[in-house]
Amino acid sequence: MIETILSGWKSEIVNSLSQSKSYCLAVYSTAGELIFANEAFQMLIKDDACKSLLNPDFDKIVGLPHDSVLIFSGFMTIGTIEEVNTSIFAHIYRKNDQLLIIGGMDMLNLTEQNRILHQMNAEITHLQRQLLQKTLLQEQTLSKLNAVNEDLLKANQDKDKFLKILAHDLKNPMFAISGFSDLLIKNFRKYDENTIEKQLGIINTTTKKTYDLLEELLLWTRSQSGKIPFAPRTVQIKNVCDDVLSLLNESAAVKQIEIISEINADLELHADVDMLRTILRNLISNAIKFTHEKGQITLRAEQQDTDMIITVSDNGIGMSQNTISKLWQIADLYTTPGTKGEKGTGLGLMLCKEFVEKHNGKIWVESEVGKGSDFKFTMPVSEVGTDN
Template identity: 45%
Template sequence: MKILKRFYRNIMNTTVDRNNYFEEENKRLIILPLQIIASLVVLAGAFALMFEVTYFEQFSIKIYFGRLIATFIGFVILVISNFDLGRKNPTLLIHVLLLTIIASFASIIINIPQSIYINSHLLALVIFTAALFLNWDLKNQIVVAIYYNLLFASSILVTDKSIYFLPSMYASVIYVILISFLSIVASSINYKLRQKAIEKTFEARDFFEHSTEALFRCNISTSNIVTINQSFKLLYGINDNNNSFDLPFRNLFTNKKEYDELIDILKSNNQVKGFIAKFRSLTNQHFFGSLNARLLSDKKDKTLFMEGNIRDITKEKLADEKIQKYNEELKILNTSKDKFFSIVAHDLISPFSAVIGYSEILAEEYKDLDQEQVGQFAKDINSVSQKAHNLLNELLDWSRIQTGRMQYDPQSLNLKTIVEDLLILYTENAKKKRIELNNTIDKTHRVFADYKMINTTIRNLISNAIKFTYEGGQIVLSSEIEGNFLSVCVEDNGVGISKEDLEKLFKIDVHHTQIGTGKEKGSGLGLILCSEFVKKNGGAISVESENGKGAKFRFTVPIPSE
């Protein structure tokens, strides 16, 4: 796992540019082979010092010093390669080591020409092996090929041509040059192919790093993040000082159950697309994201990683919520429009039809009517006109508040005075049904509200109470302080309201009307208007009632601050 982490840090998060990448990577790859060759030189030199000098007794002194110097240089290079100096200059060290090996073998070949066959092949094997280690660097490959040519050219010049399998010395030289040339060509092709592979690696890295979506890979068993890109860091508020490789991916989910759900889907389908979840950044900012992911397994089908991308869809989510809100508002507006046309078509036309009917009778038959009948028609016309006028006022008020054109002018008001003035207006109606009106509101109670709105609210509640109270009934108005609000109650002992009908009250999308105890009719707009006015003044309205047990309408209004 540590190697894997280092790999991803080096490849995905490296700042080394393309021009230096080959050189840096070649240095890293050469270190271990350099140490192996240096170790072999030291071991081979030690064995040569013990056995080779006794085999070639007449050349023991020359061979001994040659092997001793080569062994010493190999040991020094082995030591240096373990320090920064050696790690920064491995190519130089391997050239020094190659020249040392060539010099060592050359001294043997010069002193013992008949050993050229075996020694030259051994030396060629060492040079060829070194060339493999330098296969990412064409320049050094050419240098090694020059070593190879110089070696064989020197061998041909100082030895008998009869030891070669080719007919002449020149043929041997040409053969060696041809082989070297083919080696350089092959190395050049290999270099180009490796360069293309590295270019693809850089392209993949650039795509990974500069992707606008947050890319990640995490360990499926521990949930720890293995690698992330810059977009992921920006999305989650991770800076370069954070050790993202020790950060559990699970902890980035606001709700851990969503992470568990994601893993269950992945284990079932091996991939997931468009998984919506709520995430939390390291700065504790919450956002919505759409996640795509898949599972990666090894050759033994053992699941190792989860990799994928996350896209911030918070704006889209908020936009969807706004659209839903606008749809709800549009639905309410359409319902309001339907309600408006329903009232205009039925409740408002009916009184005008009555007025037209009465006026036609007066216009066509006034000569046949006595004074008493004319007076009655006049009263009926006045009554119907008053109802139509009140309904028009309610419609206008409702229209203004729906469109935001109704003026809101809150002020400190004495509630008892408002109620007393309203009860005077309804005294005659109450007397007709022998209903007792009781105002028990404390004379010191004041409210901070718009006068017209509160006046209309109480007027509608009193009118409804009279409409649905039996003859000989009672209506009580009371108030009590509840914190920073004044709770106002209009209570009657009339017909009451069923549980089913209670749910229909105050709703614009539900048309609910009921005939009063005196056959009075209503539009159903009054209570909706009361609800709107109370909310506009910062309060709330409610009702308590049962069939046959009367009703209690309560609403709250703010108290003036002292």
């Protein structure tokens, strides 16, 4: 049936097979001479046409039983062992002293290979994408680590500078205490009572200021190490302000400064009471320090959405924008004398910033030279959003 169908196409079939680049056709003599090879077969063989038949090799093919014309059907390997070799599915026929090799790729095998290659290609593409994602993630992580490292280096440098400033601030009053006490010891019997009382007053005042500085330093150090308890609860802001004012009214009275509280008694917020007291004490103390005699300080509280904005306002000397930019920089620890020459370290404002941010709040100042300052900070009204 097939022979009948193809009988009319013999010349075309022979022509196609002889020129095919995908289907191999070769004729050998049993003596080992390559009589004919189409282009596809020539691409597989090397210098020695017989030795290019690797498995089965030429001698084995010649030695196969040839009771029938078809002596072999299966995969055969062509090429060299040292270099590239190729396996094809072939039929080998023998007539008299000639061998006809016809073969090519098994289509089922080729389809399976293509399927495997496609799957491998998809897996490789997936792995490449994963690798790119991991590489990108590593680059982003490295970038973040570098940024954190730079921040840590700067923080360490800032703290080193900060400690040097503090050491200087501590050393000066200690020299004053030591110097005046030495003078008293050496001249105790020579000085009159007024001189002794004056020098003892200087020693006492300097000692108190040094103690206050050490207290602030200790509190700041504890806040940096996370050792200060943080226990926010609902509090009435007016009660806390009144407690702080009872401690500072005497300082304000010395300069005849009037402190007015405009805070409503029913206003509540969610805060750690001790931290809130420290914030208010430092801000009100600063206002007293930089307000002229017979000046005025006003306390206000206003709820906006979920936050309470608390303001400590004074009509004192005010600040320039350049001064404001340095207030919360630990490396600068900026401070200036008050209206009566009062001294400070700038550490109080650093504590305020630490404690406000502990509540997820913000602190800022609005000021103008000669027109006073408004120090403002926010606290949460309820527990939602606080940093526990």
